[in-house]
Amino acid sequence: MRIALFITCFNDTMFPGTGRAVVTVLERLGHTVEFPQEQTCCGQMHFNTGYRPEAVPLVERFARTFAEYDAVVTPSPSCVGMIRDGHPVLAAQYGSPALQRRTAEVAPRVHEFTEFLTDVLGVTDVGARFPHKVAYHPTCHSLRGLRLGDRPHRLLRAVEGIELVDLPAADSCCGFGGTFALKNAETSGAMLADKARAVLDSGAEVLCAADNSCLMHIGGGLSRQGSPVRGVHLAEILAAVEGGAR
Amino acid sequence: MNENRGVVWLGSPAFPDAARRALKDTQLRANLKRATGTIRDKRLAVASELDDWEALRDAAAAIKKRTARHLDRYLVQVERSVTAAGGTVHWASDAAEANRIVTELVRATGEREVVKVKSMATQEIGLNEHLAGAGITAYETDLAELIVQLGDDRPSHILVPAIHRNRREIRDLFAATMAQWGQPAPDGLGDDPAELAEAARRHLREKFLRAKVAVSGANFAVAETGTVVVVESEGNGRMCVTLPETLITVMGIEKVVPTWTDLEVFLQLLPRSATGERMNPYTSTWTGRTEGDGPRDFHLVLLDNGRTDTLADTVGRQALACIRCSACLNVCPVFERTGGHAYGSVYPGPIGAVLTPQLVGVENAASLPFASTLCGACYDACPVKIDIPEVLTHLRAEVVEAGRSGKRLPTAEGVVMKAAAAVLDSPRLLAAAQKAASLGGRAIARGGRIGWLPGPLHGWSDTRDTPAPPAQSFRSWWRANRGPEGKERAGKERANTAPESKQFGENEGEDR
Ligand code: SF4
Numbered sequence: 001m002r003i004a005l006f007i008t009c010f011n012d013t014m015f016p017g018t019g020r021a022v023v024t025v026l027e028r029l030g031h032t033v034e035f036p037q038e039q040t041c042c043g044q045m046h047f048n049t050g051y052r053p054e055a056v057p058l059v060e061r062f063a064r065t066f067a068e069y070d071a072v073v074t075p076s077p078s079c080v081g082m083i084r085d086g087h088p089v090l091a092a093q094y095g096s097p098a099l100q101r102r103t104a105e106v107a108p109r110v111h112e113f114t115e116f117l118t119d120v121l122g123v124t125d126v127g128a129r130f131p132h133k134v135a136y137h138p139t140c141h142s143l144r145g146l147r148l149g150d151r152p153h154r155l156l157r158a159v160e161g162i163e164l165v166d167l168p169a170a171d172s173c174c175g176f177g178g179t180f181a182l183k184n185a186e187t188s189g190a191m192l193a194d195k196a197r198a199v200l201d202s203g204a205e206v207l208c209a210a211d212n213s214c215l216m217h218i219g220g221g222l223s224r225q226g227s228p229v230r231g232v233h234l235a236e237i238l239a240a241v242e243g244g245a246r
Numbered sequence: 247m248n249e250n251r252g253v254v255w256l257g258s259p260a261f262p263d264a265a266r267r268a269l270k271d272t273q274l275r276a277n278l279k280r281a282t283g284t285i286r287d288k289r290l291a292v293a294s295e296l297d298d299w300e301a302l303r304d305a306a307a308a309i310k311k312r313t314a315r316h317l318d319r320y321l322v323q324v325e326r327s328v329t330a331a332g333g334t335v336h337w338a339s340d341a342a343e344a345n346r347i348v349t350e351l352v353r354a355t356g357e358r359e360v361v362k363v364k365s366m367a368t369q370e371i372g373l374n375e376h377l378a379g380a381g382i383t384a385y386e387t388d389l390a391e392l393i394v395q396l397g398d399d400r401p402s403h404i405l406v407p408a409i410h411r412n413r414r415e416i417r418d419l420f421a422a423t424m425a426q427w428g429q430p431a432p433d434g435l436g437d438d439p440a441e442l443a444e445a446a447r448r449h450l451r452e453k454f455l456r457a458k459v460a461v462s463g464a465n466f467a468v469a470e471t472g473t474v475v476v477v478e479s480e481g482n483g484r485m486c487v488t489l490p491e492t493l494i495t496v497m498g499i500e501k502v503v504p505t506w507t508d509l510e511v512f513l514q515l516l517p518r519s520a521t522g523e524r525m526n527p528y529t530s531t532w533t534g535r536t537e538g539d540g541p542r543d544f545h546l547v548l549l550d551n552g553r554t555d556t557l558a559d560t561v562g563r564q565a566l567a568c569i570r571c572s573a574c575l576n577v578c579p580v581f582e583r584t585g586g587h588a589y590g591s592v593y594p595g596p597i598g599a600v601l602t603p604q605l606v607g608v609e610n611a612a613s614l615p616f617a618s619t620l621c622g623a624c625y626d627a628c629p630v631k632i633d634i635p636e637v638l639t640h641l642r643a644e645v646v647e648a649g650r651s652g653k654r655l656p657t658a659e660g661v662v663m664k665a666a667a668a669v670l671d672s673p674r675l676l677a678a679a680q681k682a683a684s685l686g687g688r689a690i691a692r693g694g695r696i697g698w699l700p701g702p703l704h705g706w707s708d709t710r711d712t713p714a715p716p717a718q719s720f721r722s723w724w725r726a727n728r729g730p731e732g733k734e735r736a737g738k739e740r741a742n743t744a745p746e747s748k749q750f751g752e753n754e755g756e757d758r
Binding site for chain 2: 183
């Protein structure tokens with residue numbers, strides 16, 4: 001199985017550690033990961049903000065770049081949602097029949113990281129050790145978009161030394177919503193304030209999610225309040241072997 | 247054409263500005279949080295006790311889809327059945343025409359008062375204001391609508407129009423205003439719900455007994471028999487549709503269901519989704535006129551008002567499937583914070599954000615499709631499975647396109663988006679931009695965090711820190727460690743250990 005990592009432009013630029021963690025976990029499980037250099041962005045920001053024609057070259061690039069792989073793994077649920085739901089829409093609206101076909105071919109081979117581990121590889125224990133108190137925030141795209149269900153929890157429960165605590169009102173949106181946080185900054189901020197309070201109430205030292213954008217948003221609010229709670233992407237917890245390999 | 251449609255409150259600010267104002271009202275936010283939270287929990291409880299809830303939702307969506315596709319046929323069938331049962335059907339292409347029809351019908355009775363059943367369609371067309379202009383007083387009889395009317399206020403929720411008011415505010419309002427409209431509030435009125443309901447009951451009873459004309463909306467009209475259906479909780483609607491001599495119903499054309507079997511599906515979904523009850527207390531159905539029973543005259547006004555335009559949009563038309571249950575409002579994290587008034591429309595919340603721009607044209611409600619994080623809670627709650635996030639992004643594209651075709655100069659956002667698209671379509675430019683962002687970001691960062699950001703980003707940075715970008719992007723790390731082919735060092739680095747988070751709070755300011 002040829003596995004490609006789609007790092008996503010946001011993680012590439014801001015959170016390279018998450019990409020390295022995905023590579024670490026997959027290699028620990030005995031797989032080889034490739035990183036096609038031509039990859040850039042799924043076009044989600046443009047699509048969600050209404051700039052559809054601008055996103056079309058990105059759809060083409062994605063289909064072209066990942067055409068030859070058996071599996072494309074990405075640590076971003078919202079980008080997977082864009083590829084599954086948005087790419088066909090754009091291909092149908094603006095693309096050629098060939099693009100529609102290529103988009104339809106690649107989409108089923110794209111897997112969010114926890115989907116890939118649990119559904120494709122069939123593993124939940126990836127040999128991680130992370131002795132910390134962790135709350136998991138199911139981001140909207142994980143929960144209602146991809147319907148990841150308990151996949152992240154199954155993976156987390158198998159981590160040695162971890163103490164999982166409940167996050168109150170976990171299914172509420174953190175208020176990020178991409179450009180929503182800029183266009184409606186105050187409303188977004190009101191939602192963020194409630195989410196940050198829930199994180200503090202949970203007593204966690206680490207906030208975990210499968211998507212760095214929401215983590216950056218919640219973490220940005222917590223950081224401004226001077227809270228020591230830190231956000232860590234799920235992949236980085238699964239890559240961790242604190243205190244030595246198991 | 248659109249000025250004849252109503253729907254939006256003229257002069258309303260764009261959503262972000264209205265929301266900013268609403269967010270400052272701490273009383274409003276407390277009222278909303280309590281009210282939406284209560285309904286949300288009740289809805290979840292009663293929806294989850296049905297094994298076939300998902301099948302019901304699928305059936306409802308399918309019925310609505312099929313009916314919309316053949317709406318022309320079903321509407322003619324409604325007209326035929328209602329006429330055969332002794333009613334009169336009127337067709338109104340927009341709000342102005344509907345108002346004219348209703349006003350003339352009331353005038354013909356010689357009456358100067360009407361009682362009203364809670365109705366979104368008549369709010370949409372601004373009927374009460376129009377009637378007032380013609381010297382006719384409309385009395386709202388739904389408790390929450392009465393509260394809105396007495397307060398000279400606007401509804402902020404589809405089902406609970408006065409959700410922004412708490413008991414104490416309602417008590418004060420009743421005490422201060424009921425006397426001007428009729429039966430005054432009793433002396434020493436308290437804010438106990440039962441006491442408030444009793445005051446409203448006494449106030450309204452007088453109106454029901456006097457009224458000769460009633461105006462209602464409709465939840466459904468069954469095409470096969472011409473039966474109109476109103477679903478309610480209080481029984482005031484039942485009084486309105488039975489006691490007066492003339493009944494005028496204003497109904498959006500999308501409310502048609504083909505058969506009683508279809509209706510059954512919606513009567514299961516609606517009360518559970520709306521109030522979290524297994525069944526609503528009053529479901530009134532009537533078919534034309536019945537000699538010696540109920541109104542002697544029945545008129546049905548079929549309202550288009552932008553609906554056929556909406557129907558022409560294959561993505562947007564699903565908004566017409568809405569049965570006005572309000573479940574999407576109650577689960578919406580944006581609505582919970584801002585309340586309904588911020589949407590500037592009789593249709594607030596997620597459904598309002600997709601329906602309003604379609605009814606009045608996206609250029610007249612351009613901020614509404616952006617009033618959402620696309621969190622998807624509305625889609626999950628919707629009993630007729632309207633994919634509201636899908637319609638929102640669809641309408642966002644229409645807003646941007648309308649801006650492009652209408653203006654010569656691109657907006658600042660348009661310029662940024664175009665530039666970003668060019669960078670993102672080139673790995674080389676992206677790498678250069680990452681380098682620049684890293685250098686720039688790290689130059690202004692303090693302890694690994696960026697506090698203040700300029701221009702349009704300041705709204706973000708007012709309450710959030712931003713992590714400084716790392717020194718090395720993933721792609722440059724890969725090139726340095728794995729080579730362009732990516733296989734050279736694979737396996738050698740398997741001992742990667744601790745998480746290398748660039749999130750906040752750890753190893754501040756270090757290059758990782
Ligand atoms: S869109 Fe769906 S959830 Fe919202 S009011 Fe309409 S039917 Fe109810």
